[in-house]
Amino acid sequence: MSTAPVIVEGGETAPVRGPGNVGGLSWVKLAGGVVGAWLVVWGLGNLFLAFGYYPEKFGSKVVIAILAVVGGVLGAALLFYFINMFVEGLPERASAIVMPYAYILPGLGLIGLMLLYPVLQTINYSFANSDSTAYVGLDNYKDIFGDSEFWVSIVNNVLWLLVVPAATVAIGVVVAVLADKLSTQGEKVAKSLVFLPMAISFVGASTIWGLVYHYDIGDKQTGLLNWIWTSLGGKAQAWLSLSDLRFNSFLMMVILIWLQVGFAMILLSSAIKGVPEETLEAARIDGASEWQIFWRVVIPQIKGTIITVFITVLILVLKVFDIVYVLKNGLDKTNVIANLFFQELFAKDQAGKASAIVVILLLAVTPVLWYQVRHFRAEEAER
Amino acid sequence: MSARSAVLMADGRPRSRFAIVTTVVLCLLWTIPTLGLLLTSFRTRDAARAHGWWEIFSGGWTFDNYDKVFNGNGMGGSFLNSLVVAVPATVIPIMFAAFAAYAFTFMDFPGKDVIFVVIVAVMVVPIQVAFQPMLDMLGPRGLGVSGQYIAVWILHTGFGMPLAIYTLRNYMTTLPRTVIESAKIDGASHFQTFWRLIVPMSVPALAAFAILQFLWVWNDLLIAKLFLSADNSTVIVKLQGLLGSQGQGQELLTAGAFISMAIPMIVFFTLQRYFVRGLTAGAVKG
Known part of the structure; x- marks a missing residue:
């Protein structure tokens, strides 16, 4: 761990605070972030659901795949861009606290949805009957x-x-x-x-x-x-x-x-x-x-x-x-x-x-x- | 002295006969089964039944199996399906994982250790736990997209996430922290640091994860079998179907198997260097 001051190019001491949150709270950024993130999620959600519901409308599977790659990558990038915009719009202290969680949230959310929640649900189902409509106690285990x-x-x-x-x-x-x-x-x-x-x-x-x-x-x-x-x-x-x-x-x-x-x-x-x-x-x-x-x-x-x-x-x-x-x-x-x-x-x-x-x-x-x-x-x- | 110099290799190390013999034997064991499949796939059904593939002079060579399996059996379509499934399922998780890995490496926040330990733990959880709940969520009772590519993309993105975050984070911890510190002092925000510094520096790890995920998705049987309709099924599912049809179609099976291996092998050989580096960076401390 080096605690020596890092020399910035040009030798000047640069300001520690980033350009984004000079003025602390920024309503424009907050609003822009929320609207942007919502638009991205809404747009992507609909695009991807459309792949599922109306695959024939896209003409060919290759088109779907290309759209998915472009949409997925671009969408994820935009999503993070707007999330970041929102967090930067918060007052400086709050921004620093929230930022890490904002970055891990999408990934962690997927893990929660697809791995953690199912673990609990499966344990739950294991005490239920063959089509999960009624509890049967320990019968399955027996x-x-x-x-x-x-x-x-x-x-x-x-x-x-x-x-x-x-x-x-x-x-x-x-x-x-x-x-x-x-x-x-x-x-x-x-x-x-x-x-x-x-x-x-x-x-x-x-x-x-x-x-x-x-x-x-x-x-x-x-x-x-x-x-x-x-x-x-x-x-x-x-x-x-x-x-x-x-x-x-x-x-x-x-x-x-x-x-x-x-x-x-x-x-x-x-x-x-x-x-x-x-x-x-x-x-x-x-x-x-x-x-x-x-x-x-x-x-x-x-x-x-x-x-x-x-x-x-x-x-x-x-x-x-x-x-x-x-x-x-x-x-x-x-x-x-x-x-x-x-x-x-x-x-x-x-x-x-x-x-x-x-x-x-x-x-x-x-x-x-x-x-x-x-x-x-x-x-x-x-x- | 001359006897001694004879057992030295070009770089001056002693030549070990034991090492040569043993590795040759192991290499044969590791290649002959695949070679057998390759040769059998070029033989007519009758020839394959009458002679073992090692009797290479018994005749009966043909390209028909590939023709039939690709055009007649719908393997061509499922080959396309495999690509359509694998490419988005490989690319989409990367950005989510990269941002999370960045936060875990370069930011400090309460709960960081606990959350990361959960991710490490989740890597061990068998994906079977997810099937019933996910069938509910994606099937007719839920979103109703089961059978379509989108269902499989979502699942692979979720299931690949713990490993992706873990590998990328392991790699990022090896990056020099001073670079990030100086970027901060320069006034760069985390978002800028991520895009301008960390992503370019992490390319080897990103590539390694992408290769691993691609191979995993392409070769997966369970998820593809359960969450894709017959029209959208992958080569692996198709191959498993051929394996089930004992007797008839045996000659198509070998050709089908080889078709299913072609892309992963190409990916593997062209990108082996990245793959090895990523594996060793992810699993070995350093």
């Missing part, structure tokens, strides 16, 4: 806990949680460390190839791996795994139907790991490159082997990043849905919480039970959430 599919899902979610984050981090560390030992060109290529699946959707990845796990009735196998397996003398299998020991769930976990290792690797790699060369050199002079250096010097120094990556993947895994939905829709004991929710809400129209499932999911993420906040606080304290 139903869920009595449902064997729920317990199948819980076991699977726990397995996903135990396997995927740890495996992702482990493979990510291996790639990051080993790629660091390659030539510059080799490192670049290797990292790009492993990173590439980051761009692929869960559905796309499921398609890719669906081909790998493919099973043909008959002798000829066109799925890669079955081809390898039969070449080794095994019998062709319908892999994704093998529910013994939840084998099919593990095969689906492979897909998520495959998708996420790139992300882990990128973060871990930049952390590894941040380990000071001197500490490595010192360890080498002391006669430590590369293996010892890795475990005793590198790993402790990148621990923070490992935890960050682990938590990020963990959060993703808690909500895992697409892969299970697309490949099996929860059949053969592959169900997970998020898919169970989807089935209850949209296939069975059970809003109450579905909400109760989400509440359980919320409870499951709470420890992570608590950890995340603590971690954030600790990091802020270090800044």
